[in-house]
Amino acid sequence: MSRPSSPLNAAGAAYLEALQERFRDDPASVDVSWRAVFQILDELGAVAPALSASGGPASGPLSLRHEDIRQRGHAAAALDPLGRAAPSARPASGDAETTRLRRLYQGTLTLETAHIDDPALRSWLRDAYEGAAAAPPAEARRRALSLLSAAEEFERLLGTRYPTKKRFGAEGMETLIPLLDRILAAAAAAGVTEVQVGTMHRGRLSLMANVLGKPLVELFAGIKGMHPFQADPPVPADVPYHMGVESSLSFGEGTMALTLSPNPSHLEAINPVILGRARARQDCSASRAARRAGCCACCCTPTPA
Numbered sequence: 168m169s170r171p172s173s174p175l176n177a178a179g180a181a182y183l184e185a186l187q188e189r190f191r192d193d194p195a196s197v198d199v200s201w202r203a204v205f206q207i208l209d210e211l212g213a214v215a216p217a218l219s220a221s222g223g224p225a226s227g228p229l230s231l232r233h234e235d236i237r238q239r240g241h242a243a244a245a246l247d248p249l250g251r252a253a254p255s256a257r258p259a260s261g262d263a264e265t266t267r268l269r270r271l272y273q274g275t276l277t278l279e280t281a282h283i284d285d286p287a288l289r290s291w292l293r294d295a296y297e298g299a300a301a302a303p304p305a306e307a308r309r310r311a312l313s314l315l316s317a318a319e320e321f322e323r324l325l326g327t328r329y330p331t332k333k334r335f336g337a338e339g340m341e342t343l344i345p346l347l348d349r350i351l352a353a354a355a356a357a358g359v360t361e362v363q364v365g366t367m368h369r370g371r372l373s374l375m376a377n378v379l380g381k382p383l384v385e386l387f388a389g390i391k392g393m394h395p396f397q398a399d400p401p402v403p404a405d406v407p408y409h410m411g412v413e414s415s416l417s418f419g420e421g422t423m424a425l426t427l428s429p430n431p432s433h434l435e436a437i438n439p440v441i442l443g444r445a446r447a448r449q450d451c452s453a454s455r456a457a458r459r460a461g462c463c464a465c466c467c468t469p470t471p472a
Contacts, residue, residue: 180235187231233268237293238281240272271297311345317377318344325372329390335408337370344370344377351378351425355418361448364427365441371408371430379427380414 190197190205197205272278278296283289302308318341325334337343354362366374372390375381389407411429415422428444430437 180231184231229262229265233264236265236268236272240269241277241279243273244277245273245275246277268297307349311349314345314348314377315341318373321373321376325390332390333406333408334372334390335368335370337373340370341373344373347374348378351416351423352418355416355421355423359423360421361424362426363441363445363448364425365430365437366427368408368430375410375412375427379412379425380416381412 186197186201187205190202194202194205278292280289280292283292303311318337322336322338322341325332325336351362364379372386376383376386386407389410409429409431411427413424413426416425417423426444428437428440
C-alpha cells in the first residue's frame with residue numbers, strides 16, 4: 168500500500184527548522200509551496216506547544232527537533248557494550264524535554280518506529296515507551312540475564328553436539344526466552360492459573376527446555392529419535408521441534424498449568440487450534456463453576472435435587 172508523499176518527509180529537522188524560522192520572519196522569503204505547508208501547520212496547530220526548561224511554550228523548531236529524535240534517535244544509540252563506537256556529536260541544549268528524549272532514544276536502549284505506517288500504532292508505541300516505569304528490580308534483571316545465558320549455551324550445545332540436525336534454533340532471538348518468562352510471571356501474578364501456548368518452530372526447543380519445563384532427558388531423547396517412540400519404531404518418528412509439552416510452573420506462591428500444543432505444520436497453522444483450545448478450557452471452567460453453584464451450564468437455572 169503506497170503512502171501519500173509529503174514534503175515533511177524529504178528533509179532533515181535542521182533544514183526544516185531554518186526554513187520555518189525564515190517563514191516566521193518573512194513569509195515571502197520561502198518558496199510558495201513551503202509557505203503553504205507552514206501556514207497549514209500553524210492553522211491546525213500541528214506543532215505541539217511543549218514546555219521548555221523555563222516553563223514557557225516551546226518554539227516550532229524545538230518541536231521539530233523532538234520529532235527528529237523520535238524518528239532517528241536509534242541511529243545514534245549507544246549499543247556497543249564494549250564502548251568501541253565513538254559517541255555521536257550531540258548539540259548542547261538546556262531544554263529538559265530534549266534531554267529526556269535523547270536519554271530514551273540515544274542511550275543504551277532505544278526504539279525505532281519511523282517505519283510504521285499506522286500513525287495511531289506509532290503514537291501508541293512511543294507513548295508506551297516514553298511513559299514506561301523505571302527499570303525492573305535487580306532480582307528480575309538477574310533472572311533475565313540467567314535465562315539469556317542459558318538460551319545462548321543451549322543453542323551452542325545443540326550446534327556442537329548435533330551439527331547436522333535441523334532444529335530451527337533461536338540464534339539471534341534469544342531474548343524471546345526471558346521475555347516469555349516475564350510474560351508468564353506477570354500472568355501468574357495477575358491470577359492466571361492455566362496457559363495455552365502455540366509457537367513457531369524457531370526457538371521452540373529452547374523454549375521447552377528453558378521456560379516451559381520440559382525435562383532435558385526427554386528433549387535430548389527426542390532429538391535422537393528415542394522419545395516418545397521406541398528405539399526402532401515401525402513408523403517414522405516426528406521431528407522434535409514439532410512436539411509439545413505439558414507442565415506445571417511455579418511463580419512465587421502460585422502454580423500455573425501450561426500446555427504447548429504440538430505443531431506439525433509451519434507458520435501460523437497452530438493459531439486457530441490454540442484459540443479453540445483456550446475457548447474450550449474457558450467454557451469447561453465456566454461449566455464447572457456453574458455446577459458447583461448448583462446451576463446447569465446452559466441457562467443457570469437450579470438443577471433438580
